[in-house]
Amino acid sequence: MPKPSHARPLSPHLQVYRMGLPATLSILHRLTGMVLYGGCVLWAMVLVGMCLGSSAAVYAILHTPLGYVVSMAWVGALYYHLLNGIRHLFWDVGKGFELSQAYLSGWLVVGFTLLLTAGTWGWLLAV
Amino acid sequence: MGLAFGRLGSGRLFIMQHTGSDSFRSPLGQARGLGSSKSGVSHWWFQRLTAVCLVPLTVWFVVWMLPLFFQAGPDALMAAFQGLEVAGPAMLWNICVFYHGALGLQVIVEDYIPSEFGKMVGIMLVKGLSVALMVVGNLAILKLFLMR
Numbered sequence: 263m264p265k266p267s268h269a270r271p272l273s274p275h276l277q278v279y280r281m282g283l284p285a286t287l288s289i290l291h292r293l294t295g296m297v298l299y300g301g302c303v304l305w306a307m308v309l310v311g312m313c314l315g316s317s318a319a320v321y322a323i324l325h326t327p328l329g330y331v332v333s334m335a336w337v338g339a340l341y342y343h344l345l346n347g348i349r350h351l352f353w354d355v356g357k358g359f360e361l362s363q364a365y366l367s368g369w370l371v372v373g374f375t376l377l378l379t380a381g382t383w384g385w386l387l388a389v
Numbered sequence: 390m391g392l393a394f395g396r397l398g399s400g401r402l403f404i405m406q407h408t409g410s411d412s413f414r415s416p417l418g419q420a421r422g423l424g425s426s427k428s429g430v431s432h433w434w435f436q437r438l439t440a441v442c443l444v445p446l447t448v449w450f451v452v453w454m455l456p457l458f459f460q461a462g463p464d465a466l467m468a469a470f471q472g473l474e475v476a477g478p479a480m481l482w483n484i485c486v487f488y489h490g491a492l493g494l495q496v497i498v499e500d501y502i503p504s505e506f507g508k509m510v511g512i513m514l515v516k517g518l519s520v521a522l523m524v525v526g527n528l529a530i531l532k533l534f535l536m537r
Contacts, residue, residue, distance in 0.1 A: 292497065299490040306483075306522040309529035312467060321463035337455070344447050347440050354437060382451060386459045 283368045291346045294339040301336035338379040345371040345378075432492055439489035446482045453478070470533035483526045491519035 281289075311320040323329050349367050352358045358367055393405045395415060405416055414424050453475060457466050469475045498511035 292493075295490070295493045296497065298486075299494060302486055302490060303522060306526040306529075309526045309533075312470070313529035313532040317463040317467045321458075321466060324458055333459075337451070340447065340451075344444065348444065351437065351440065382455065386455055 284364050287346060287368050287371065291343060291350070294343040294346075297336065297339040298343055301332070301339070304332070334379070334383055337382055338375065341378045341382075342371070342375040345374055432495070436489065436492045439485045439492070442481070442485045443489060446478060446485055449478050450482055467533065467536075470530060471536060473534075476530050476534040479530050480527050483523050483530070487519040487523035487526075491516050494519075 308320050308324075311317070324333065349358070349371055352367070358364060393416070395403050395405065395417065397403060397417075412419065418424060457469050457475075461469070470479070494515040495512050498515060499508055502508050502511050
């Protein structure tokens with residue numbers, strides 16, 4: 263499409279409408295997806311590092327404070343994206359579209375994400 | 390095979406042979422080039438397919454891989470990849486995650502890059518990077534697997 267000669271104004275949206283839970287969780291799904299992809303780039307680098315014989319170095323880097331922070335954030339994003347993804351799959355077969363259901367499933371996703379992330383890291387770091 | 394009956398815009402009736410094509414477009418519509426030039430269904434379908442595959446694969450990843458990286462030592466981590474129960478799902482995970490991620494990033498490119506050329510470049514980069522990472526990752530797993 264050719265670029266228009268005048269940039270026409272957009273109708274305001276974020277400045278006008280309040281984003282409820284469904285909209286917030288939707289953009290969070292996209293954001294966690296991007297974060298997860300970035301983590302998978304690191305995962306590929308970890309695999310390459312290991313196969314080149316540097317697993318000790320890889321392991322050491324993972325166990326630095328930054329390594330822990332990045333890994334915890336990635337696992338948190340993973341749980342959120344997984345649970346909200348399942349919520350999406352239910353919508354794909356037509357279930358759960360009522361507003362009350364969307365809010366209920368939304369809060370369940372948030373709650374279980376926090377629970378699973380905290381639980382996983384409690385278990386990983388306790389042993 | 391059979392006959393299809395239709396009515397032209399001018400009101401004239403016509404009879405055509407129905408070839409059994411599964412397109413929802415009538416032959417006249419196809420001849421006139423009506424309808425969308427693109428198809429998004431395969432993107433939608435593979436996004437859901439890889440998502441469903443990733444549900445058990447993610448459970449495996451959390452239960453098997455995270456302890457290897459954070460509880461076992463580096464030697465145990467390397468040795469684990471010599472087992473099929475780690476190498477196999479890890480390769481499947483790579484394939485599904487980079488396929489699913491590429492489809493997801495493609496939508497992000499389409500949403501936020503306004504120019505058609507920018508979209509093309511962005512989508513090529515996303516798909517290219519995903520294929521490269523998947524292949525390199527799986528080659529690394531293969532090498533680790535064969536190190537026994």
